[in-house]
Amino acid sequence: MIKLMVFIDGTWLYSNLRHLAKECNQPSFYIDYGLLPQRIIEELERTAGIRNTDLVRTFLFGSYPVNYDLVDEDRARKRKDFFSLLREDYHYEVEAYPIDYQRHRILYDDRVPDNSFSPKEKCVDIALASSMLYHAAISGSYDIAIAVVGDKDYFPLFQKVRSLGKRVAVASIQQSCAKVYSNRHDELKLKDFHIIWLNDLLDKIVWTPEESLVECKSPLHIGPSQMTTTVRLRGGQPFFCDECRLKFADQKAEQLREYTSSETESKPEECDARFHSYHEGVIENLIPDRGFGFIKRADGASFFFHVTHLTNIEWEALQPGAKTRFTIIREPAGAKAGAVGEVTLISDEE
């Protein structure tokens, strides 16, 4: 049995999907991450003539935004949901690192034209390298490492992994692959197989949406609330239709302006552990007809939350005094509350 481990540079892959979309003439292209590792392995088996492989582990290294413009909450939330999907449904090992947006918009196109802010991604390549090398040094851990990458920085890693007696395969995207990997002669001795192009696997790795019947749980919903969607809901997460999401966004922007600490210049050191760890507190009060409320943390600080921040409970079932665990996007300042990222109800058994 030949043991394989797959190491995906998630940030690189995510930001280069547009090339694959262009190639299949689609406005967007989504990968079916449930299929991806196995499809790459099948291609490796086919082209290298190897058999009897066993996929031992799949790692994905990525990043998620913190300290962003609160308008982008939905976008940030989707990234976290995506990582949960990978972990829970596809058994990936996800290592994700925060990127401090210093309160700017997440997408480049959403920032004003003269905005020179450029987010600094941290740790992703080092984390991938550490992991691949760490496992290479453990005997019996894997025989072949498959790297799904495009940036050239990884070449010293592949040399080291090979010097430990492991074999290296690279899967990449033609339009975004460093020459050191695609070079036929492989002068730097980086890999043991021909490069695998995701471009050749498009129809095998494309995500095809499946429709399911859901009910919009928004108190603002108008009309029949049952509908079909291709959105995949995470365990216990309520569904809100697009129309209600838009209404929520407006409502939330207004409420955030009114109740939470205002925009101030953030210091780089502000993006510390507080923004990527969990906090605990109790529901302080609820404004039922307006879909928001406040949570009091143990130190007495108050945080604004909106119905869309709840991950495992419906608004109607929420009671003051309920225990919650939450992430934060902003600390309170002056008389104004802080802002939460997502709120999970803690059951009494915990």
Ligand SMILES: [Zn+2]
């Ligand atoms: Zn709705």
